[in-house]
Amino acid sequence: MKLDTSGLESAAPVWGAPSELVDGFSAAPSFEVPNTTDFDGFQKEAIQMVKPAKGTTTLAFIFKEGAMVAADSRASMGGYISSQSVKKIIEINPYMLGTMAGGAADCQFWHRNLGIKCRLHELANKRRISVTGASKLLANILYSYRGMGLSVGTMIAGWDETGPGLYYVDSEGGRLKGMRFSVGSGSPYAYGVLDNGYRYDMSVEEAAELARRAIYHATFRDGASGGVASVYYVGPNGWKKISGDDVGELHYKYYPVLPSTVEQEMVEAAAA
Amino acid sequence: MTKQQANWSPYDNNGGSCVAIAGADYCVIAADTRMSTGYNILTREYSKICKLADKCVMASSGFQADVKALQKQLAARHLIYQHQHNKQMNCPAMAQLLSNTLYYKRFFPYYSFNVLGGLDNEGKGCVFTYDAVGSYEKVGYSSQGSGSTLIMPFLDNQLKSPSPLLLPVQDAVTPLVEAEAVNLVKTVFASASERDIYTGDKLEIVVVTADGIRREYMELRKD
Numbered sequence: 085m086k087l088d089t090s091g092l093e094s095a096a097p098v099w100g101a102p103s104e105l106v107d108g109f110s111a112a113p114s115f116e117v118p119n120t121t122d123f124d125g126f127q128k129e130a131i132q133m134v135k136p137a138k139g140t141t142t143l144a145f146i147f148k149e150g151a152m153v154a155a156d157s158r159a160s161m162g163g164y165i166s167s168q169s170v171k172k173i174i175e176i177n178p179y180m181l182g183t184m185a186g187g188a189a190d191c192q193f194w195h196r197n198l199g200i201k202c203r204l205h206e207l208a209n210k211r212r213i214s215v216t217g218a219s220k221l222l223a224n225i226l227y228s229y230r231g232m233g234l235s236v237g238t239m240i241a242g243w244d245e246t247g248p249g250l251y252y253v254d255s256e257g258g259r260l261k262g263m264r265f266s267v268g269s270g271s272p273y274a275y276g277v278l279d280n281g282y283r284y285d286m287s288v289e290e291a292a293e294l295a296r297r298a299i300y301h302a303t304f305r306d307g308a309s310g311g312v313a314s315v316y317y318v319g320p321n322g323w324k325k326i327s328g329d330d331v332g333e334l335h336y337k338y339y340p341v342l343p344s345t346v347e348q349e350m351v352e353a354a355a356a
Numbered sequence: 357m358t359k360q361q362a363n364w365s366p367y368d369n370n371g372g373s374c375v376a377i378a379g380a381d382y383c384v385i386a387a388d389t390r391m392s393t394g395y396n397i398l399t400r401e402y403s404k405i406c407k408l409a410d411k412c413v414m415a416s417s418g419f420q421a422d423v424k425a426l427q428k429q430l431a432a433r434h435l436i437y438q439h440q441h442n443k444q445m446n447c448p449a450m451a452q453l454l455s456n457t458l459y460y461k462r463f464f465p466y467y468s469f470n471v472l473g474g475l476d477n478e479g480k481g482c483v484f485t486y487d488a489v490g491s492y493e494k495v496g497y498s499s500q501g502s503g504s505t506l507i508m509p510f511l512d513n514q515l516k517s518p519s520p521l522l523l524p525v526q527d528a529v530t531p532l533v534e535a536e537a538v539n540l541v542k543t544v545f546a547s548a549s550e551r552d553i554y555t556g557d558k559l560e561i562v563v564v565t566a567d568g569i570r571r572e573y574m575e576l577r578k579d
Contacts (some may be wrong), residue, residue: 118464122362129365130465157521164505167485169519170493188491193459232463312521328523 127233139308141270142172142183143278143298144239144250146263148285151241151248151318153181154295156270156303156331157311159188168311177202179322180218180242185267186235186255194236198222215242215249219259227257237267243318270302270309277301288317292326300338303331367419367467368393371554372404373503374415375541376473377515378481378496382534383564385473386541387415387501388549388576390557400557400578407569409434412447412474413562414454417501418488419467426466429457447474451484451492458490465489469500474564481564494520496530503548503555510544534563542574549577 120126142155155172158165172184174195182198184191201221205213213221219240226236236255243249252260252267264282266274277298286294292315299313313334315326374387391402405415406427414430416423433453437445445453451472458466465488472484472492485498496517499507518526530537541561549556556579561572 115460115463118366120362122359125361127463130463157519166487167493167495169495169521171521187489189455189459189462189487189489192455192491193462234462312519314521314523325523328519328521330519330522 130233139270139306140172140185140268141266141274141299141302141306141309142185142239142268143264143266143271143274143295144183144241145265145278145282145291145295146241146248146250147283147291149288149291149317149319150243151250152291152295152315153183153239153241153318153323154299154313154315155183156299156309156313158303158309160308165310170311171314173314173316175323176218176240176242179212179244179318180215180240181316181318181323182222183239183241183267185237190234190236190255191238194222194225194234195238197225212244214244214246215240215251216244216261218242219249219251219253223253223257223259226253226255229255230257239265239267241318243320243322248318266298266302268302268309270299270306273302273305274298288319288326292317296327296329296334297338300331300334304335367422369418369467369502370398370402370420371502372417373499373501373507373545373548373552373555374404374417374469374471375499375507375511375544376415376471376483376485376497377511377530377532377537377541378473378483379530379532379534379537380481381475381479381566382537383413383473383475383481383483384534384537384541384561385413385415385471385564386545386559386561387417388503388545388555388557389560390555391420392554395553397557403560405560405562407562408450408472409444409446409474411564412445412450412472413564413569414470414472415500415562416468416470418469422466423468426457426468426470430454433457446477447472447482447484448476448494450474451494454484454486455490455492458486458488462489469504471498471500475566479566499544501555503545503552506548506551507544510547511540514540534565538563538572545574545576 139160144153157170159167159170174182176182176199182195202213234255238253240251252265281294295315303309312328314328317324317326371392372388376385387404389401391398407413470486476482484492486492497511497515515530545559556576559574559576563570
């Protein structure tokens with residue numbers, strides 16, 4: 085009995101033209117594109133309407149024990165804070181993380197798509213995909229949508245056979261390998277703290293504290309960053325969430341309010 | 357010579373506000389029933405709430421034509437799912453479907469700001485909040501639409517739940533009981549109607565519980 089599995093094809097919308105998969109290279113899923121004479125102008129207006137959540141601080145670095153990834157959790161639309169609890173560290177699979185900066189929907193969708201591609205690679209090749217390979221998959225997809233208005237500034241951090249790996253990938257099609265990155269409107273502040281305190285041979289606790297501190301200082305000075313500072317560690321056994329602290333509380337932890345000396349205390353006046 | 361620009365936009369904003377609150381064993385979804393265009397009211401009795409599955413309800417504000425098209429898309433995909441899996445979609449699955457459906461129109465978006473509410477597999481209330489292109493988040497409460505900047509700070513004040521990102525993990529659902537949550541929603545819309553011209557006329561409240569779906573109405577200011 086032949087089962088009809090056409091409904092399981094997920095790449096294209098139900099009624100749309102099927103996207104051909106040629107020679108194992110998966111074509112980018114085909115999106116409907118509006119019929120306008122001025123595509124760029126329309127996209128500019130559409131983006132104004134959607135106003136994707138921007139303003140963020142994310143960072144990642146490699147050290148002796150593995151990789152550390154940290155991010156804030158604020159999403160702002162213009163001057164309005166649309167959410168204080170956005171997950172900006174996306175779990176692609178148990179040993180790879182991606183960070184989100186730029187358009188929230190773009191990052192969420194393409195990271196999930198990347199997770200699917202990594203799983204397909206595992207099934208086809210009977211081994212895990214490398215961080216190099218995963219970041220290349222994402223970069224190639226984003227490059228093919230270059231100029232269409234996607235906004236993605238992400239870091240792919242993971243542990244593979246060659247040890248810890250860290251790549252920066254963005255929607256312009258750029259892909260950089262490196263030891264330390266910070267992305268977002270709060271990144272200058274985070275770089276200041278991160279570059280100052282970084283040593284290759286730190287322990288996991290020291291590295292986590294450095295990452296947490298860098299995010300805290302960025303949220304302190306950047307209005308578009310805030311919420312909860314999440315810190316993840318990526319080691320040989322995969323990633324593990326180390327901490328999630330409200331940055332308001334971190335402030336008083338780092339700079340506790342000291343009781344000041346009082347010269348003269350006011351005394352309660354007797355009720356008239 | 358300056359380029360000729362189109363004077364016609366495919367989008368319009370029909371206004372309105374939606375709210376959803378998740379509880380321990382219930383979920384409240386509410387929206388006003390006013391549909392406007394510019395300074396005109398098109399109708400006072402338009403429902404922005406749509407039942408997508410047995411335990412899953414969506415409220416959407418924005419451009420209602422896009423909302424109607426989106427609801428039809430989701431209903432069709434849900435029917436296919438039921439044929440293939442012999443069961444209804446649960447709320448988290450529907451949440452992912454809605455996100456993907458919105459993102460497939462990334463370059464010609466649905467002008468629709470949605471909140472999805474219902475019960476998850478364990479019977480706990482869950483609320484998902486979306487932007488127009490599909491980025492979503494599971495939260496304890498949310499509001500979208502023209503009155504959301506007025507409503508959200510009040511909900512934050514009354515319901516502020518610990519962020520799901522904190523470690524150790526803390527529960528996001530509100531400790532309120534169903535009757536208190538419904539009262540809160542009524543209060544919130546009464547206040548929003550005072551200061552938002554696009555919110556008013558009538559309030560439609562849908563409550564999802566293990567026993568099913570209950571609908572309630574309340575009059576709001578008609579000016």
